[in-house]
Amino acid sequence: MNLALSSHIGFRYWRARKANGFASFITFFAVSGILLGVAALIIVSSVMNGLEGQLKxxxxxxxxQLTVHSQAPIEQWQSKIAELTKLPGVIGVTPSISNQAMIQSSSNISAIGVYGIYPDFEHNLLASMEHSFNGSFEQLEAGKYRIVLGSLLARRLGVSPGDKVRLLSGEGVIYSPLGPVPSQRKFVVAGVFEMGSQVDANLAYxxxxxAQRLMRQKPGQVKNLRFYLDDPFNAANLSSDVIAEFSKDGLEVTTSDWRDSYGHLFGAVKMEKNMMSLMLSLIIAVAAFNIVSALVMMVVDKTADVAVLKTQGxxxxxxMGIFMIQGSLNAIIGLVCGLLVGIAITLNLNIILNTFGISVLGAGQSLPVQLEWSQMSLIVLGTLLISFFATVYPAMRAAGVQPANALRHE
Incomplete structure (x- = not known):
């Protein structure tokens, strides 16, 4: 195949004024369709990535994000934490204890999840809570019985820092002649945090x-370790490495991760993102069909030219190369323009929405946007493949032209 010759003739055909105005019209819509499809796919994917990142x-x-559970106390847990922090993907490990409990104020009662933490070890937790206010985690001191509540939970209970609440734990129940009595103790609200998600309504620290005293556990023992990961979605892959580290010391452990509580939420977000991408990809597929139509018309229009070229060897x-290159040029123009338009709109999306007075998430809130270059590469590769296969049939039609039949009436 003489690629240089095919490219030259294909470019000349693409640049030349079309004799068939309808073919030019279809070509314009094919290029516009690819442009719109690529731009829309970049914008929507970036917004969905931003929403997913914000949820994370x-x-x-x-x-x-990942928790290790041991039946027996973890001996020398400080040195074990130092070893586990060296695992790839782990940015922090801290002792942790958790329990489901009831919290009661003078005006309301609610079911919550309670986490016992050592504030001195929780640098990663404190860094993630950028919006904590009205107190801080540093006020959690052993024996002071202080508690930090989520903002929605505090609002529901009608409490603020300095108020007292009663915490009732299902673990540590004692049995009396009157029946089971849950472990309970009064706590003082030391602060309120806000993450801007549903955890604000059902979480306390x-x-x-x-926490050990509340649950009537032996003080000083550590049986659970909480992991902070650079990517929480790798929790399942990291679990086997963590178990192997404990197996070296002859300690049998089990693991649990965030998917037990929030896997359904992130699964729904991922499915929605994939379905949106599929729907927008259909725009590119429709545009590719327009390329087929335009090229078929071009083949019919250039039948005599093709016959002459074939008689010349x-x-x-x-x-085939001539018409595949011609069709690919239309796809590449639409792809490049779509990339430029999509990236420009994505980077300035909130400015554009504010200019037109559009508020998607409500007043004062902006859409989170996150461009991922790996996703952009998939969009580019997918568009090129779809466009390439769209040119195959018209090119085969052109290659099948018989010079004798085509030039019989010329």
Whole structure:
């Protein structure tokens, strides 16, 4: 195949004024369709990536991303934490204890998840809670029985820092002649945090040792370790490495991760993102069909030219190359323009929405946007493949032209 010759003739055909105005009209819509499809796919994918990233920060930053559970106490847990932090993908490991409990104020009662923490070890947790206010986690001191509540939970209970609440734990129940009596203790609200997600309504933090006393556990023992990961979605892959580290010490452990509580939410977000991408990809597919129509019309219009070229020795593969290059040029123009338009709108999306007075998430809130270059590469590759296969049939039609039949009436 003479690629240089095919490229030259294909470019000349593409640049020349079309004799058939309808073919030019279809070509214009094919290029416009690819442009719109690529731009829309970039914009919507970037917004969905931003929403997913925001959920990861606001929810998975506050709840355990990966937790190790041991039946026996973990001996020398400080040195074990130092070893586990060296695992790839792990940015922090801290002692943790959790329990489902009831919290009661003077005006309301609610079911919550309680986490016992050592504030000195929770640098990653504190870093994720950028919007904590009205107190801080540093006020959680052993024996002081202080608690930090989510903002929605505090509002529901009608409490603020300094108020007292009663915490009732299902673990540590004692049995009396009157029946089971849950473990309970009064706590003082030390602060309120806000992550901007549903964890604000059902999460509370207390000191690790206070949690052990509440649950009537032996003080000083550590049986659970909480992991902070650079990517929480890798929790399942990391689980086997963590278990192997404990197996070296002869300690049998089990693991749980964020998917147990929030897997359905992120699964729904992922499915929605994939379906949106599929729907927008159909725009590119429709545009590719328009390329087929335009090229078929071009083949019919240039039948005599193709016949003359073949009588002069042009090979079948060269003829196919001419029309495949012509169709690919239309796709490349639409792809490049779509990339430029999509990236420009994505980077300035909130400015554009504010200019037109459009508020998608409500007043004062902006859409999170996150461009991923790996996703952009898939969009480019997919568009080129779809466009390439769209040119195959018209090119084969052109290559099948018989010079004798085509020139019989010329």
């Amino acid at each position: 920060q606001r929810i998975l930053g506050a709840v355990p 207390i000191h690790y040792e206070d 042009l090979m079948t593969s060269d003829v």
